[in-house]
Amino acid sequence: MMYRLIIVDDEQIVLDGLKFLIHDTVEDIEVVATASSGREAIAACEQHYPDIVFMDIKMPGINGIEAIEAIKKRHIDTRFVIISAYEQFEYAKQAVELGVSDYILKPIRPDKVTEVLHKIIHEITVERKQRLREIENREKIEKIIPVLEHGFIYSLLLNTDYRDELTKYQDLFEVKNEKGYVMVIEFGEGKHSELQNKIGTGIKGQSFYPKVQSAIKYKCKCIVGPMIVNQMTVLVYENHMDSEYEQRIKAFELADAIYNAIKQLVDSNIYIGIGSCYALEKSKNSLEEAMFSLNRITDEHIVHINDISEKDSSSDDYTYIDIKEDQNRIIKLLELGDEEQLVNAMKSFFNKINKKFHGDMVDVRNTILELMVMVLSCSYRNDLQEEIVGYSSYLNELNRLESMVALQNWCLRKVSFISEQVQSKKGKHISKVVLHARNYIDAHLREDLNLIDISKEVSVSPQYFSKIFKDEIGLSFVEYVRKKRIDIAKEMLRTHKYSVKEICYQIGYNDPNYFSRLFKKLVGVSPTEYK
Known part of the structure; x- marks a missing residue:
């Protein structure tokens, strides 16, 4: 690749000598123009768009520094090399501060010219390659964007955990x-x-x-x-x-x-x-x-x-979105198999919808029917068969119920039964690796547990272990550890023998404030309020 060079000096002998020297010693440089003043230099740059300019400092009219300032406004990528005599060295330093690549002192040494040119050619080549890589990377990112975006939206629509996709997207684009x-x-x-x-x-x-x-x-x-x-x-x-x-x-x-x-x-x-x-x-x-x-x-x-x-004025305190959040929480508790929290969440849900709809059976029945559709969808995901669940008769059973108490008791029985079946199904399909891991976790809950150490214990990679553990247990490694520790904490709280701080340390947490926040998030009340 040829690089374009303009030489600017008010001495013709310098122009001719440099042009001859560069032609004979540097193959990749083409001298596209010469100029004897700052004004001519500016005009030549407008015509030839040089990669490099050799610029004399002391010239009649517009001097070298003024010419560089004017040229850089239009040609920001052009590299400048100052030519100066010893007595002009202070001007040369000023030019270097303006972003000039290098300077050459008169009398000019041929080896210095070739050294400077080879250095600048290398810098330009590296910069252009870097720019090309950035363009190529940008093109690759442009291809990735729709994949990330569609993956995030699909996760959002399917009500799966979309936080990983969102984090990747935000990290990639520094949102x-x-x-x-x-x-x-x-x-x-x-x-x-x-x-x-x-x-x-x-x-x-x-x-x-x-x-x-x-x-x-x-x-x-x-x-x-x-x-x-x-x-x-x-x-x-x-x-x-x-x-x-x-x-x-x-x-x-x-x-x-x-x-x-x-x-x-x-x-x-x-x-x-x-x-x-x-x-x-x-x-x-x-x-x-x-x-x-x-x-x-x-x-x-x-x-x-x-x-x-x-909007129905009665919905101000308990909105449509609140209903969906409570229904989703019930489904999650169903899959977790936490019977106590599931029953409490169901009872709270019934109270809220009763209040919202003023005991209207039609609205309450429709809301419960919507919940049961989600419950049955959960049973499908966990491969529960019709002969076990009996979901084909649900609609007829639901429509025959005439009292609010009967409706809610029926729903509670069905949801609790399906939760038991889901846990039973999971228990029958636990591999030796996951069983070993679960037993190890249960025995070391009071210690500092992490995914890598557990993976080493069962001799599989962390990525594979994380996947099969979630598939077979229904909880991620972190969720399982949290659930087991909170279950132990609830048992210890019921005895009234331990303080919150003592329980925190005994179940493997080091921060009582974090433990209290986590407990309230998972149980619904703080440790001091739990009975």
Whole structure:
């Protein structure tokens, strides 16, 4: 590769000598122009875009330093080498401070010229390779972005743990935002309440998806999910805002801008539901609200969850999102097999929905039916068969129940039974490796346990052990250790023989404050309140 060089000096003998020397000694350099003044140097650079400029300091009119300042404004990548006599050395130092690569003293030594040029060529080559690598890496990242985004959105939609995907995305792009909200965008024909041709619109959507995705990303910093049937899910990053109303207005204005941008690209009706702003790890809440908002659209095209005017005043204290959170917690406790907490959570849930719906059997029955659908989905995941669960008769049984007490007792029996069956199923499929690990953990709960040490104990890699332990036990290694330690803590608290601090240290924790926070998070009450 040839590098372009311009030589600037007011002495013709210097220009000719340098040009001849460089031509004979440095193969990769082409002298594209010479100049005898600062003004000529500036004009030559505009014409030839040099990689390197040899610049004399002392010249008539515009001197070398002034010429360098003017050229660098237009050619920031050009490298400069100062040519100066000994008496001009102070000027040379000033030029070096301006970012000049090197300087050559007169009388000029040929070996110094070749040394300086080879050094600069090496620097330019390294810099260009680095720039090329950055471009290639950026292209690779651009290919990874949709994979990460789609993986995150799928995890969000399927109600699985999406925190790993979110962390990877934030780390990769150095996203500092801690909050966000979800928009769900739906495409179709006709009014939203009578939306038609959803599948056909979804098929067409695959063709206009890239343009729509780009239009959304141009408007805001966000994660854009794939087109699923006729819907797209978008998580918008948000900075902290003190006012909910201010944040809502901002979200609505963004949705309106997105709506107008997409309208220019798509021959379809567009509807957008917006959820509230939450901490990113609670994005599921915003998704539920966005879906709820979308389903409440009538004549408008955009609805925010907090603008829905037809909310039942009785729902102010216990919202739709609260119901979903409690239902999800019940399912998690079912899979954990914590009978005590499961029963308490169920009773609390019944009390809340009774109060919310003022004892209306239809609304309570529908809410419990929704919970049972989630319970049955959990039983499918754990491979429980019809002959064990008997789920085909659930709907008829549920509809025959005429009192609130009978309805709730029936639900409690069914959920408790399925929880027992899930634990039994897990117990029958524990491998020798996981059984060994579980026995070791149970025997060393009061010690400092970590995944790597347990993996060594059972002679498998940490990654493989983590997977099979979660698959067979139903809990991650950390979740299992926490559960066992909290179970021991509850037994010790019931005896009233130990202080909270003593229990903390005996079950393997070093910080009583951390233990108390963890206990309250998992049990629902603090250790001092537990009976």
